[in-house]
Amino acid sequence: MTDEVVLEKVTELVPDGLWQRVQPLLPQRPPRRFRHPGRLPRDDRAALAGIVHVLISGCTWGQVPTEQFGCSGVTCWRRLRDWTQAGVWPQLHQVLLDELRAAGKLDLETAVVDGSHVRALKRGAHTGPSPVDRARNGSKHHLLTDFGGVPLVVTLTGGNRHDVTQLLPLVDAFPIVRGVRGRPRLNPRYLYADRGYDYDVYRRALRERGIVPRIARRGLVHGSGLGRTRWVVERSFAWLHQFKRLRTRYEVRADLHLGLLQLACALICYRKLPVS
Template identity: 70%
Template sequence: MSDTSGVGDEVVTDALWARLEPLIPLPQRRFRHPGRRRCSDRAALEGILFVARSGIGWNQLPTALFGASGATCWRRLADWQEAGVWQRLHQQVLTELRAAEKLELSIALVDGSHLRALKRGDHVGPSPVDRAKPGSKHHLITDATGTPLAVTLTGGNRHDVTQLIPLLDALPIIGGRRGRPWRRPRYLYADRGYDYDKYRRLLRERGIVPVIARRGTAHGSGLGTVRWPVERSFAWLHAFKRLRTRYERRADIHHALLTLACAVICLRKLILN
């Protein structure tokens, strides 16, 4: 892989594979009609990462370089998403980060980001910021430092606030330290798009203090000094070029790439910082 990635990416890929391999379900062995030899899961992972980082199409993946075709990498991505592998991988790295005291979980940050969808499919809708062209939205919740904790995908016409409770429900249970595992933040920071008293009440019912800017008030509330890491996290996510624009018709495939990107971002924080 030295021809396609930097030293940092090689280290992350090795560390990622060490954590991913035990989570991959064993394939069913075929005796009567075995067919051609199955390519390695490690080769498929490297192909998936290359597509995610470079943004090329699956059919453009150089099979001779990776030892796995784009179609094979796509199938493994889908199969592992269905088996919950990517979600468990992300949760495992978050647990390691908490054990290393590299998470600040008392505060959570939320925000949303639009992206254009080039194909119709699940969770696609007219984007209000792109002349009603088909689009989707990434909804992200992070810790106080911008480490991604959970992400959801909706149509481009869905309001950010509608995903506030689903994001909280998607938060993983994070262990890594003695005592009870972490389940929810103490404070939640959000911009004016989340300014609805109904959702403030729902947050308080969950034991979370909402810190949400009020609509119609002057700028300069000071919340931006706390909220900016979640915007930086979107820049980290969209550094994976396959996530800047939605190419996949199937929402589960795009969400698999999102979760993988979150795991890689967390892993970089764990081993490179």
């Protein structure tokens, strides 16, 4: 395969605008030795394209076509490991959130929270028997979005953890988003959630943080009207699970699966930026 075709494939998965935002966040490599420098490292952009390819297609790392990206799946996995440990994905997410707010694409006054179960095919941290999947091994994605469904914070737990256990961790991790003049918002004003979060102790905790809880009550008939707002987080999960690698957890290491989750959130934010 020619270099032009490889470059076209890499640019398709990692556009110039995305790469310009990612490149400054990547950790610096140690200087090469003078006498025994070894082989030249593979291009970072090509490795990122391989990671995005796995995230979108759901293929295994061994199935990454080396001839299309100029690097192997093992190299892509190692870069994912190194960049996850360096905190590249949360930094990229923060940069894109700042740009979205500057463009008027964020509504941080209202936040919505929910959780979603995925099956875990291997053991590892943050896995457990899921009560909604016949006690099969699984994990949960917990997501906090703005009023329009833009992902703000994502966490990972075992499939046996209750959704409400991540309510306060998600709220406390609410990002300080800049991009406009004035003091950044530290908390949303309103928080919407479904009946799984219906506990008065958590309502009190939210009010102590200056947040007005809008949580559906258990035991009441449907039709509270909260669904007109809460549906946006369900759509956000649909966006996340369009990345086939996230529909099922294949990674033994929880930090790598969470890193892919954070990268997917960043890609969703990038796609929402206005075309320049």
